[in-house]
Amino acid sequence: xxxxxxxxxxxxxxxxxxxxxxxxxxxxxxxxxxxxxxxxxxxxxxxxxxxxxxxxxxxxxxxxxxxxxxxxxxxxxxxxxxxxxxxxxxxxxxxxxxxxxxxxxxxxxxxxxxxxxxxxxxxxxxxxxxxxxxxxxxxxxxxxxxxxxxxxxxxxxxxxxxxxxxxxxxxxxxxxxxxxxxxxxxxxxxxxxxxxxxxxxxxxxxxxxxxxxxxxxxxxxxxxxxxxxxxxxxxxxxxxxxxxxxxxxxxxxxxxxxxxxxxxxxxxxxxxxxxxxxxxxxxxxxxxxxxxxxxxxxxxxxxxxxxxxxxxxxxxxxxxxxxxxxxxxx
Amino acid sequence: xxxxxxxxxxxxxxxxxxxxxxxxxxxxxxxxxxxxxxxxxxxxxxxxxxxxxxxxxxxxxxxxxxxxxxxxxxxxxxxxxxxxxxxxxxxxxxxxxxxxxxxxxxxxxxxxxxxxxxxxxxxxxxxxxxxxxxxxxxxxxxxxxxxxxxxxxxxxxxxxxxxxxxxxxxxxxxxxxxxxxxxxxxxxxxxxxxxxxxxxxxxxxxxxxxxxxxxxxxxxxxxxxxxxxxxxxxxxxxxxxxxxxxxxxxxxxxxxxxxxxxxxxxxxxxxxxxxxxxxxxxxx
Numbered sequence: 189x190x191x192x193x194x195x196x197x198x199x200x201x202x203x204x205x206x207x208x209x210x211x212x213x214x215x216x217x218x219x220x221x222x223x224x225x226x227x228x229x230x231x232x233x234x235x236x237x238x239x240x241x242x243x244x245x246x247x248x249x250x251x252x253x254x255x256x257x258x259x260x261x262x263x264x265x266x267x268x269x270x271x272x273x274x275x276x277x278x279x280x281x282x283x284x285x286x287x288x289x290x291x292x293x294x295x296x297x298x299x300x301x302x303x304x305x306x307x308x309x310x311x312x313x314x315x316x317x318x319x320x321x322x323x324x325x326x327x328x329x330x331x332x333x334x335x336x337x338x339x340x341x342x343x344x345x346x347x348x349x350x351x352x353x354x355x356x357x358x359x360x361x362x363x364x365x366x367x368x369x370x371x372x373x374x375x376x377x378x379x380x381x382x383x384x385x386x387x388x389x390x391x392x393x394x395x396x397x398x399x400x401x402x403x404x405x406x407x408x409x410x411x412x413x414x415x416x417x418x419x420x421x422x423x424x425x426x427x428x429x430x431x432x433x434x435x436x437x438x439x440x441x442x443x444x445x446x447x448x449x450x451x452x453x454x455x456x457x458x459x460x461x462x463x464x465x466x467x468x469x470x471x472x473x474x475x476x477x478x479x480x481x482x483x484x485x486x487x488x489x490x491x492x493x494x495x496x497x498x499x500x501x502x503x504x505x506x507x508x509x510x511x512x513x514x515x516x517x518x
Numbered sequence: 519x520x521x522x523x524x525x526x527x528x529x530x531x532x533x534x535x536x537x538x539x540x541x542x543x544x545x546x547x548x549x550x551x552x553x554x555x556x557x558x559x560x561x562x563x564x565x566x567x568x569x570x571x572x573x574x575x576x577x578x579x580x581x582x583x584x585x586x587x588x589x590x591x592x593x594x595x596x597x598x599x600x601x602x603x604x605x606x607x608x609x610x611x612x613x614x615x616x617x618x619x620x621x622x623x624x625x626x627x628x629x630x631x632x633x634x635x636x637x638x639x640x641x642x643x644x645x646x647x648x649x650x651x652x653x654x655x656x657x658x659x660x661x662x663x664x665x666x667x668x669x670x671x672x673x674x675x676x677x678x679x680x681x682x683x684x685x686x687x688x689x690x691x692x693x694x695x696x697x698x699x700x701x702x703x704x705x706x707x708x709x710x711x712x713x714x715x716x717x718x719x720x721x722x723x724x725x726x727x728x729x730x731x732x733x734x735x736x737x738x739x740x741x742x743x744x745x746x747x748x749x750x751x752x753x754x755x756x757x758x759x760x761x762x763x764x765x766x767x768x769x770x771x772x773x774x775x776x777x778x779x780x781x782x783x784x785x786x787x788x789x790x791x792x793x794x795x796x797x798x799x800x801x802x
Contacts, residue, residue, distance in 0.1 A: 258761065258764075337755070337759050374744070375745070375746070390644040390646060391644075391645065505763060506765070512578075514747075516747070
């Protein structure tokens with residue numbers, strides 16, 4: 189027993205000393221960013237060593253974007269949060285875990301990358317789907333994430349709404365258009381990955397509405413040539429916001445490191461890594477370089493028709509909002 | 519002087535010592551593990567006004583989800599009572615090759631991560647699945663609608679019935695059945711008048727456990743349900759949906775409603791059991 193205690197103590201001390209020699213940073217992120225941050229972390233560690241001479245260890249925690257935000261709010265000691273919906277960080281700002289003016293702390297609304305909503309159709313696009321108005325045609329089955337349970341679905345909903353508005357419809361017309369679209373949805377997926385599984389493994393539906401960044405992982409996991417990526421004429425800008433978790437860095441003294449970590453996301457090297465993972469970089473030069481992936485389509489910022497994502501949340505997705513009416517009002 | 523007077527202060531001597539300590543332990547343990555987390559749940563809803571609470575728990579989508587969750591759980595538990603009894607009966611009364619394996623298989627739904635169960639059931643029953651591809655041309659759809667919910671709940675609830683009935687069946691005296699047959703009872707009479715009364719309390723317990731488990735089930739159902747509002751959204755999904763919009767209070771309000779309904783149902787089942795025991799004269 190005594191010997192056991194000694195060994196554990198020694199082990200504990202060893203771990204503590206190894207912590208002290210290299211600072212660690214915990215990045216709480218969303219599910220599908222796993223691969224991107226794996227590559228980015230390696231690049232950042234090398235860059236940090238070169239510029240400051242210090243070793244640093246980056247840990248990742250992944251989960252559904254808002255589940256991660258709740259975990260951080262409830263006490264998960266993440267130094268930085270990197271999400272795919274601004275509402276998740278706004279929630280953390282409202283509880284005082286990140287700074288109130290988080291969106292101004294880094295360039296481009298503190299969103300180093302963006303994404304947008306695209307269509308995936310079966311190989312050869314047998315139903316000839318080109319744009320959003322093809323999704324409301326009778327007989328077309330659309331797979332979409334439940335906006336109640338996933339940010340992916342909320343962006344898809346807003347993108348369809350923005351398309352209707354761009355086509356000159358008013359809000360009532362847009363509501364009808366989106367309602368018709370959801371009438372063509374046979375199964376509402378719980379999250380982005382669930383939607384991909386339903387579409388590709390269950391073989392349900394003619395078209396999947398999902399993030400542009402998901403297209404690459406579909407090709408990687410299911411083999412190329414199973415699906416066609418279709419770029420609609422209009423889609424929405426989905427920002428991938430980042431923020432420093434002030435509560436954690438104040439306690440751990442990792443403020444500088446956290447800032448450096450997030451700032452480096454805007455470097456050319458990081459933006460290129462992002463582009464390879466099909467996340468739209470901010471740099472115009474890189475967008476041009478990867479134009480084959482990032483076909484230029486008309487991109488609508490959320491602010492154009494919805495004010496902000498949190499306002500859209502209130503009007504459209506909260507209980508009793510516009511989305512509920514699709515299913516509860518006959 | 520009475521020889522056998524009890525020591526003062528002790529109202530009644532118990533056969534086993536340590537009642538106070540064990541009661542104290544039970545209450546403390548229950549509080550730590552069950553009551554404190556549940557009271558946190560209730561307190562969280564106090565941030566709502568009564569109107570907000572009522573609106574949160576009676577929305578049309580929420581009401582539809584109660585109907586689905588409690589209805590599907592009830593059907594699944596009923597199915598499990600019938601077929602679970604059959605499985606238990608076969609396992610107790612007959613010897614056959616591979617019985618040990620079958621016996622162990624019964625527990626599998628306990629051990630399997632529920633998400634795995636959900637995903638494999640979906641793979642099986644979806645339109646392109648092993649089973650689904652033959653059923654779909656006949657117009658039978660088992661996945662992505664309330665049928666799928668019931669099937670998933672049957673799967674996770676089966677061991678509860680089998681494992682509660684099995685030991686009772688093992689203890690049942692075969693001589694009673696033989697006596698009944700000798701006295702001229704038909705097979706059905708033997709079952710309904712002799713066997714059934716002795717296993718009914720265990721069946722009810724199994725039903726209650728399978729039912730309670732099904733109400734709270736999330737992982738296995740979510741992949742097969744299809745999650746369409748008003749049609750195939752289970753109540754736990756409504757709770758997740760509310761959390762997703764950072765409506766902690768609304769989520770706990772729905773949870774409290776589920777908790778209260780489940781508690782009442784379990785109380786009723788317990789009362790039924792007590793009444794049944796009394797009626798058949800078995801020791802309580």
